Amino acid sequence: MSEDSETREIDSLVTSLRRHLERRQRAGIRILPNEMPNKQRTMPAIGGQEKAPQRTAGDLFSEPSPALGAKTLEELRAGIGDCRLCKLCSGRTNLVFGVGNPHARLMFVGEGPGRDEDLQGEPFVGRAGQLLNDIITKGMGLKREDVYIANVVKCRPPDNRNPEPDEVAACEPFLKKQIDLVKPEIIVGLGKFAVQALLQSKAPITKVRGQWHRYHGIKLMPTFHPAYLLRNPADKKLVWEDIKKVIKELRGENG
Numbered sequence: 001m002s003e004d005s006e007t008r009e010i011d012s013l014v015t016s017l018r019r020h021l022e023r024r025q026r027a028g029i030r031i032l033p034n035e036m037p038n039k040q041r042t043m044p045a046i047g048g049q050e051k052a053p054q055r056t057a058g059d060l061f062s063e064p065s066p067a068l069g070a071k072t073l074e075e076l077r078a079g080i081g082d083c084r085l086c087k088l089c090s091g092r093t094n095l096v097f098g099v100g101n102p103h104a105r106l107m108f109v110g111e112g113p114g115r116d117e118d119l120q121g122e123p124f125v126g127r128a129g130q131l132l133n134d135i136i137t138k139g140m141g142l143k144r145e146d147v148y149i150a151n152v153v154k155c156r157p158p159d160n161r162n163p164e165p166d167e168v169a170a171c172e173p174f175l176k177k178q179i180d181l182v183k184p185e186i187i188v189g190l191g192k193f194a195v196q197a198l199l200q201s202k203a204p205i206t207k208v209r210g211q212w213h214r215y216h217g218i219k220l221m222p223t224f225h226p227a228y229l230l231r232n233p234a235d236k237k238l239v240w241e242d243i244k245k246v247i248k249e250l251r252g253e254n255g
């Protein structure tokens with residue numbers, strides 16, 4: 001390569017780099033990509049379209065945040081605000097935080113809001129929610145207000161698809177904080193995604209359901225999601241077996 005063409009190539013690279021840095025500066029990004037690998041990385045909106053920032057929830061909790069310091073569920077909800085940590089923010093009608101007794105002994109954790117939940121802003125209010133209500137009231141003899149109900153992701157995945165790993169990772173700390181604040185004695189994990197998120201495991205729900213596990217010292221009973229039971233009613237008897245174990249535990253009858 002001649003000296004002239006080398007010079008032109010270097011000039012071209014410098015120009016591209018300068019433009020790239022100017023774009024980042026205009027977007028308010030002051031760090032280089034690998035400068036702080038565990039810290040915040042943001043992504044500017046492109047073409048005016050809403051774009052989920054490339055922050056992770058881990059980042060959220062590694063920096064001062066209203067959510068991090070929450071002492072109550074209300075403070076946590078306020079800290080989450082109009083969250084844009086993952087791409088699910090762009091399709092939601094309502095962020096579905098959680099509902100129930102803030103000091104519940106029993107907490108149910110599902111996967112994410114569906115259409116009805118998204119519209120109403122409350123978890124488990126559709127057909128699957130009615131089934132969960134039946135489990136709580138008819139099966140356990142409790143009231144819905146006695147327990148606390150939340151999901152792993154707080155915003156509805158489009159077309160009720162499964163939450164993607166980055167979405168679960170982004171939202172999971174909110175659930176952890178909810179659990180930390182409610183301090184339930186028992187968690188019932190509803191379905192594969194909730195259970196895998198809580199157990200940090202890829203084990204299939206069919207392998208782990210019906211047995212006691214631990215989530216940070218809290219007893220965790222994995223069972224099928226009510227939406228699954230609507231499609232597979234024959235498995236209701238398995239869920240009932242799991243729920244009976246939870247009832248015994250709540251009554252202190254498990255030894």
Ligand code: SF4
Nearest residue numbers: 083085086089155171
């Ligand atoms: S799903 Fe969770 S992390 Fe994603 S935008 Fe909603 S509240 Fe934020």
